[in-house]
Amino acid sequence: MYRLFSLVIVLFCLSILSVEHSYAQNADAILATSRKKVESLGDMQAKFTYSMSSARLRPVSRSGKLYYKKGKYRVHISGQRIISNKVTKWLCLPEDGEVIKSSVADGDGPNPGEMFNVYKSKGKTSYMGTKTVHGIACHQIQLSLDVSNLDYNKAYLSIDKRTNLPVKVSIVDRKNTTTTYELFDLKTNSGLTDNIFVFKQADCPDCDVVVD
Secondary structure (H helix, E strand, O other), X not given: OHHHHHHHHHHHHHHHHHHHHHHHHXXXXXXXXXXXXXXXXXXXXXXXXXXXXXXXXXXXXXXXXXXXXXXXXXXXXXXXXXXXXXOEEEEEEOOOOEEEEEEOOOOOOOOHHHHHHHHXXXXXXXXXXXXXXXXXXXXXXXXXXXXXXXXXXXXXXXXXXXXXXXXXXXXXXXXOOEEEEEEEEEEEOOOOOHHHHOOOHHHOOOOEEEEO
């Protein structure tokens, strides 16, 4: 009876190791499945936290609400609104009474687009195991990049094992600054219209538009 019990334990452990080995071999497949799911979304909205940390800078952490649709985004954070239609970005600063208008390529601050642009990057993937993030069982994927025209060279993704959608994405740039996005209460395909990704005066009443 003892031998039978021991055999069952051994077989169980081997099966777990086999599953983890299979995941390790298929990090590319997991990322590809998640990429396909993200690209198939009509839109998404979620509560989120945004943080930056490095040895050189004081850590920054903020929370808010984001709306995203095929590269367009709208962020409500710390009393501000950041709106982008993929070409132009508007930073609404009601306390300063102005809206800073610039190209998408310019400016700092939260840009959820970069979280999803990671999926378009090609590099070496590594399976880092599974981990529970905000109560959700996630695959942990590391993506290492060596592309000269990218600002970042490494990314860590926590991907929901059930939905294949990202729960947490950390991006490490070449100065070793880490930018992390964490998503909560994610909703998809809500029918967001394109006009919410364009600035309107109602977004920042009594504000002047300044072109950067």
